[in-house]
Amino acid sequence: xxxxxxxxxxxxxxxxxxxxxxxxxxxxxxxxxxxxxxxxxxxxxxxxxxxxxxxxxxxxxxxxxxxxxxxxxxxxxxxxxxxxxxxxxxxxxxxxxxxxxxxxxxxxxxxxxxxxxxxxxxxxxxxxxxxxxxxxxxxxxxxxxxxxxxxxxxxxxxxxx
Amino acid sequence: xxxxxxxxxxxxxxxxxxxxxxxxxxxxxxxxxxxxxxxxxxxxxxxxxxxxxxxxxxxxxxxxxxxxxxxxxxxxxxxxxxxxxxxxxxxxxxxxxxxxxxxxxxxxxxxxxxxxxxxxxxxxxxxxxxxxxxxxxxxxxxxxxxxxxxxxxxxxxxxxxxxxxxxxxxxxxxxxxxxxxxxxxxxxxxxxxxxxxxxxxxxxxxxxxxxxxxxxxxxxxxxxxxxxxxxxxxxxxxxxxxxxxxxxxxxxxxxxxxxxxxxxxxxxxxxxxxxxxxxxxxxxxxxxxxxxxxxxxxxxxxxxxxxxxxxxxxxxxxxxxxxxxxxxxxxxxxxxxxxxxxxxxxxxxxxxxxxxxxxxxxxxxxxxxxxxxxxxxxxxxxxxxxxxxxxxxxxxxxxxxxxxxxxxxxxxxxxxxxxxxxxxxx
Numbered sequence: 001x002x003x004x005x006x007x008x009x010x011x012x013x014x015x016x017x018x019x020x021x022x023x024x025x026x027x028x029x030x031x032x033x034x035x036x037x038x039x040x041x042x043x044x045x046x047x048x049x050x051x052x053x054x055x056x057x058x059x060x061x062x063x064x065x066x067x068x069x070x071x072x073x074x075x076x077x078x079x080x081x082x083x084x085x086x087x088x089x090x091x092x093x094x095x096x097x098x099x100x101x102x103x104x105x106x107x108x109x110x111x112x113x114x115x116x117x118x119x120x121x122x123x124x125x126x127x128x129x130x131x132x133x134x135x136x137x138x139x140x141x142x143x144x145x146x147x148x149x150x151x152x153x154x155x156x157x158x159x160x161x
Numbered sequence: 162x163x164x165x166x167x168x169x170x171x172x173x174x175x176x177x178x179x180x181x182x183x184x185x186x187x188x189x190x191x192x193x194x195x196x197x198x199x200x201x202x203x204x205x206x207x208x209x210x211x212x213x214x215x216x217x218x219x220x221x222x223x224x225x226x227x228x229x230x231x232x233x234x235x236x237x238x239x240x241x242x243x244x245x246x247x248x249x250x251x252x253x254x255x256x257x258x259x260x261x262x263x264x265x266x267x268x269x270x271x272x273x274x275x276x277x278x279x280x281x282x283x284x285x286x287x288x289x290x291x292x293x294x295x296x297x298x299x300x301x302x303x304x305x306x307x308x309x310x311x312x313x314x315x316x317x318x319x320x321x322x323x324x325x326x327x328x329x330x331x332x333x334x335x336x337x338x339x340x341x342x343x344x345x346x347x348x349x350x351x352x353x354x355x356x357x358x359x360x361x362x363x364x365x366x367x368x369x370x371x372x373x374x375x376x377x378x379x380x381x382x383x384x385x386x387x388x389x390x391x392x393x394x395x396x397x398x399x400x401x402x403x404x405x406x407x408x409x410x411x412x413x414x415x416x417x418x419x420x421x422x423x424x425x426x427x428x429x430x431x432x433x434x435x436x437x438x439x440x441x442x443x444x445x446x447x448x449x450x451x452x453x454x455x456x457x458x459x460x461x462x463x464x465x466x467x468x469x470x471x472x473x474x475x476x477x478x479x480x481x482x483x484x485x486x487x488x489x490x491x492x493x494x495x496x497x498x499x500x501x502x503x504x505x506x507x508x509x510x511x512x513x514x515x516x517x518x519x520x521x522x523x524x525x526x527x528x529x530x531x532x533x534x535x536x537x538x539x540x541x542x543x544x545x546x547x548x549x550x551x552x553x554x555x556x557x558x559x560x561x562x563x564x565x566x567x568x569x570x571x572x573x574x575x576x577x578x579x580x581x582x583x584x585x586x587x
Contacts, residue, residue, distance in 0.1 A: 043519065045358050046263075052513070053506055055356040056495055060513045068389060068514075072521055077385040080524035118363060118531055151263065153359035153490040156531075158524040 004096040012106055012131065013094050015138040020110075023160040024087040028070045031160060036132055036141040039063040043145045043161060058150070058157065080158035086115040087159055091127075103130035103141050110145075114159065121155055124148050169543065175587075176200065182580040184573065185548040189537040192365040198486035204582050205469050206231040207321040210331040212471035212480060213237060213247055213307075216315040217352035217497075218264075225281060226264040230319060231483045235307065236260045237317065238281040241268065245312065247319045248283045249305035259304065270304075279304050314343050315351065316471070334561065335413040338463035342473055345462055346498035347445035353478055353494050355509050358517030360491040364530035365537075366470075366483035367575075369491065372526060373466040373474070374414040374571035376406055377549060382529055386521045393433070397421050402566035406550075409561060412468030412578030414571030417563075419460045431461020431475070432504075433511075442504045449500075462496075466571065468578060476508045477516055487534055491527070493517055547572055 004012075015034075022031035035041075042052060043059040052060040061069060072078045089112040097105045105128065112123040130142035145161050147154070169188050170181035176197060181188040191197055205211075207230070214228045219239040227250070228235045234250040236259070252259050257274040269286055271278045278286040283304035291297050307319035311328035313336055318328050329336065343349050362369065372378065379398040380387070387395040397404055403420040418431070428436045428443060436443040436458070447454040462475040472479040473496075480492040495512035497505045516523040537545070550568025557563050564570030 045517070046356055052509075054509060056358050056493075056509060056517065057513050058358065058517050059519045060510070065514060068386075069521065071389040072385045075385040075388060078525065079382065079385075080528040117535075153361040154518040155361045155363075156524045156527050157518040158528075161519075 009094070009096060012096065012104070012138070015131065016091055016094060016106070016108065016129065019140065020089050020091050024089055026073070026081075026084045026087075026159075028073055028160075032066065032070050034138075034140050035063060035066060036134060036139045037063055038141055039066055040142045040144075041066055042143070043147065043157075044150060046151050058147075058154070059145075059161075078158065080156050083116070085159045088113050097128075100130055103132045105130055112161065118155070123157070123161065125150070176583075178580050178583045182576050185551060186544040186546055187576055189539075189543050189545060192367060192534065192537045193486060195486045198365075198483070200583065201483070202231055204585070205579070206483065207233075209322070209325070209469070209582065210311075210318045210320045210328055211469060212316060212467065213319045214317050215351075215353040215478075216245060216312055216317060217354050219245065221266065223266040223268050223281065224264075225260065225267065227260065227262070229482050230307070230321070232485075234258075235319075236270070240280070240282045244282070245310060245317055246282050247307035247310050247317075248279075248281075249307075251305060252277055253285060253300075253302035253304060254288070282306075314339050331411055332467070333410045333413070334559065335409045335411070335415075335465060335467050338409075338415055338465040338467075338473065341460070341463045342496065344450075344457050345446075345501075347442075347449040347500040348498075349449075350499040352497040352499055355495045355497055355505075355512075358493045358520075360493065360516075360518050360523065360527060362489050362491055362527050362530050363487060364489065364527075364534035365487055366481050366489040367579075368530045368533050369481050369489065370466060370469060370472075371572045371575055372530070373472040373479070374406060374416050374464065375569070376402075376404070376416050376565075377567040377569070378526075378529070382525050383522055385525070393430075398566050400565075400567060404566040405557075405563040406566060406568050406570040407557070407561050407563045408570050408574030409465070410574070410578075412575050413466060414574045415463060415465040416566065416571075418464060422459055422461055426459055428455065428458035430459070432507075434507075439503050439507070442501050445500055466575075468575065477512050479516075487538075491523070493523070547576065 019034055041061040044057050073081055076082055089110055091108050091110050093109040095107050097107045108127050110127050114121045125145055125147040128144045129140055131138050132141050170177045181191055211230045214237045218226045219237055222239055222241045225236050225238040228237045236248045236250050238246045250258055250260050252272040254275055254277050257272050259270045259272045268281050269278050276289040280286050283306045285302050294300055307321055308323050309320040311318055343351055376398040380395050397418050404418045407415050407417050422431050446458060463473055464475055466472050470481040476496050478494055478496055482490040493516040495508045514521055547569050550564040554562050554564050554570060
């Protein structure tokens with residue numbers, strides 16, 4: 001598939017599983033270190049909202065705003081994540097889809113169980129990553145999370161999806 | 162709720178709102194009793210003026226967009242003559258859903274069940290196999306519609322009552338706050354065309370309406386983001402702030418932040434920036450408004466809650482949609498100012514950061530709404546206190562009651578109007 005070897009695919013999968021584990025376990029420092037300086041973390045709101053500069057999104061964070069979001073979480077007074085949600089996610093159907101400006105484009109499906117005082121909430125959708133090797137290690141330059149129900153009313157989603 | 166309940170305000174004759182709503186406190190059952198929610202739908206949502214949408218969402222003839230009044234599913238349309246209609250999304254034949262798309266452009270709607278078609282003003286156009294009804298045009302049926310539709314500066318409101326106070330009477334001095342928002346556009350017009358975030362909230366709608374002009378909570382609920390970003394917003398709602406909370410009548414209220422911004426007298430401070438960062442916008446405003454531009458650019462945008470469901474929070478518009486006694490949806494978008502592309506991009510970006518399910522402000526407000534709902538479902542102490550600042554209220558030059566930045570003047574105005582609506586004609 002696009003000349004990706006089994007070994008390369010395996011190393012990509014291991015990176016994605018690590019990213020998922022850091023997010024599930026609220027390891028904000030480790031998660032933040034996975035991003036490149038030109039990072040973009042995007043959760044679109046609606047099928048029709050293609051341009052995040054003119055249409056609102058659930059999340060549209062550049063590197064600076066990722067940092068702000070994590071700083072807020074680290075205060076311990078981000079009440080929508082204090083106490084933090086109990087999270088576990090499954091990542092499946094991982095495929096290398098191509099190359100974009102030198103970054104490897106990877107697609108996957110995900111399913112997250114979130115438990116907190118409010119109750120248990122399930123989140124599912126499609127995630128697209130752009131990965132880059134920096135100093136011999138994978139980094140993420142882009143993560144787009146398309147929820148299956150993004151056109152409906154969503155409950156609070158203050159954890160790292 | 163069982164007939165043997167002994168909670169305050171419930172008698173065999175019905176709900177006694179004068180017992181549940183007192184000047185300095187309200188009863189917890191107002192947020193939890195399904196019977197009260199049912200009465201609110203009849204007396205507030207299906208009677209009075211309710212905000213529905215903005216004309217900029219249906220700019221062209223044939224445009225339509227799905228909207229709501231509480232649990233009612235509406236289609237807001239613009240007909241060929243430019244008139245805006247609010248149609249109930251239900252076929253006159255068997256009650257099927259007529260319009261399943263969120264938005265689009267069409268001069269007619271066709272019910273998929275038996276093929277009945279309607280003009281976009283709700284009129285029945287036709288039905289297949291018409292001999293079953295004796296031919297064409299034999300049925301005096303139409304889609305349901307909201308009988309009174311009025312707009313103010315593009316903000317479209319609907320009322321299910323055939324007559325009653327006009328929209329202008331309902332808005333009263335709150336109309337001036339919409340004017341203030343529009344004045345921030347060099348063309349004097351705003352648009353709501355940046356899409357909507359829909360945030361499901363397990364709380365009674367009134368907890369949201371009350372919170373919108375509660376100047377007491379920001380330093381606590383939003384302390385995390387204020388501390389991280391060094392935001393000056395917190396200071397606007399401090400004990401030393403010169404901002405005021407104003408009861409605008411008819412349940413409307415505002416946090417008037419202008420006294421603070423006038424003290425600084427810096428254009429664009431209200432937007433957290435300086436004029437050098439948005440030179441094109443400031444130039445367009447000075448060209449449009451002349452000497453008055455300075456005042457507009459210093460005073461900034463309103464922070465106003467328009468009863469029962471429209472909240473203008475400076476650069477965002479929120480619509481509160483009640484679904485059940487303990488559930489509602491917050492719809493939020495970024496205000497867009499006509500003739501201000503430089504500012505519009507920033508307003509979209511700031512809104513994404515602040516509001517919606519992951520917003521760095523609204524996720525925490527919503528957490529509080531849901532914890533609050535959990536709290537009011539506990540039996541004791543039964544009441545919620547509303548007395549903050551009661552003894553230091555004043556009347557301003559317009560005869561409106563004002564409190565300090567952190568006083569519950571807005572909530573008391575909300576409840577006084579609510580009580581009147583729930584008791585009217587009993």
